[in-house]
Amino acid sequence: MASRKSQSLLLLLGKRLLQLVLGLVILAVTVGYVWLYTPSIPRAALERMYANAESQFLDLPGGTRIHYRDEGPRDAPLTLLLLHGTASSLHTWEGWVAGLKDRYRVVTMDLPGHGLTGRTAEDRYDRAGMVAAIVAVVDHLGLDRFVIGGNSMGGEMAMAYTLAHPDKVEALILVDSAGLRLDLTNRSVPIGFRLAAISWLRPLIVRITPRSLVARSVAAVYADPARVTPELVDRYWRLLRMEGSREALMKRFAALEREPPLPVERIDKPALVLWGREDHLIPLAVGRELARRLPRAELVVLDGLGHVPQEEDAARSLEPVKAFLAHLEEERMHSDNRQQEAAG
Structure with a gap:
């Protein structure tokens, strides 16, 4: 009889201990979630922080609002459209734009998500959704023929377009471009x-x-992490937290799992392939x-630069671009002369 009572008491104590441990775990998880929870930032607040005098917004009929900038002379000898990479923004091109806009027309845009x-009304962040947004901006600006460029995902979308x-x-x-294989x-x-x-971590x-996660990720794409400033990390972190943008970014990562490599052999255009060695x-x-x-590509390797050379060292990465x-320009001039001679 005493042995049965002892066993019952031990079972009761074990049950109470298990309940206590589970309660502590739930409490720790709850406290951790509350402590780590990163709230979203309203769109209007971010526009006040990161739009500038050159920023324009294209409002599409469905409710999508595309941010873009159109800088440089409208009668420039060449027009460029530059596309940023995953979790980035058009701000990544500001150094290049500053070095190009005196001679060329330079359009930059924030891709969907x-x-x-x-986040867009269409809620599509695969290649087709990205290309549709590019088409909307191109048509809105009436661009005829232009040079299209992109970094990372932006290079992939430039080729898809x-x-x-x-x-x-x-x-x-194409600057450290995606579009082939990505591990x-x-x-x-x-x-x-x-x-x-x-996938199960995305929700x-x-x-x-946390800001620390963004800071580590940005530093990892630079060859020299010392070039990463607190202001740069803040911009990445805040724009990522626009209401709906993190959900959109997770859908972009889901789309990556389904998209095959691009048939780049079919792109019969002059192409500058620019790559950071690091x-x-x-x-x-x-x-x-x-x-x-690529049938007509030239590869230029940039020593001492990483995945975002246009951001890490705008001046040096811009030299081969110029x-x-x-x-x-020279080829176009020769072509125009030949056409005039043929017509005359």
């Missing part, structure tokens, strides 16, 4: 990207996105493959 465009609208594109500038499980990939690639990421997100080997498979554009 990013920057001050944010070219495949869909080849008559619009004069040439491409997000590699430990050299920024931690934020690796986490977003895990958590839309609510918990790119650990999309290694130089991918850049060499891209340049080999040479490429000058060559395009």
Whole structure:
């Protein structure tokens, strides 16, 4: 009888202990969630912070609002349209725009789910959705033929747009471009990207996105993390937290799982393939493959720069771009002369 009572007492104590442990775990998780929870920021507040005098907004009939900037002379010899990468914004091109807009017309835009465009009414962040947004801006501005460029995801969308609208594109500038293969499980990939690639973590990421995670991810795409300023991290972190943008970004990562490599061999346009030698997100080997498979590509490797050379060192990364554009101008002039001679 005493033995049965002892066993019952032990079972009761074990049950109470288990309940206590579970309660402590629930409390710890609740406190941790409340402590780490990262609230969204209203669109209007971010527009006040990160729109400038050059910022314009294209309001589409369905309710989508696309942020873009159109700078430089309208009668420029060449027009450029530049597209940013994943979790970035048109701000990444500000250094290049400053160095190009005296001679060229330069259009930059925030792609769906990013920057001050944010979540769209269509809620599509695959290639088709991105290309549709590019088409909307191109048509709105009445762009005829132009040079399209992009970094990372932006390079992928530049190539996707070219495949869909080849008559619009004069040439491409592809900076550490996606579009072939991308291994997000590699430990050299920024931690934020690796986490977003895990589908079951995505609902958590839309609510918990600490600044430290963004800071580590931005530093990982620079060859020299010392170049990453607190203001730069703040901009990435705040724009990521626009209401709806984190949900949109998770849908972009989901789309990555379904999209095959682009048939880049079909892009018969002059292309400058620009690559940071220290790119650990999309290694130089991918850049060499891209340049080999594009029919008319020139590869330029930038020593000492990482995945976002246009942002890490705008002046140095812009040097081969200016040479490429000058060559395009010269080719166009020769072509115009030949046409005039043939007509005369």
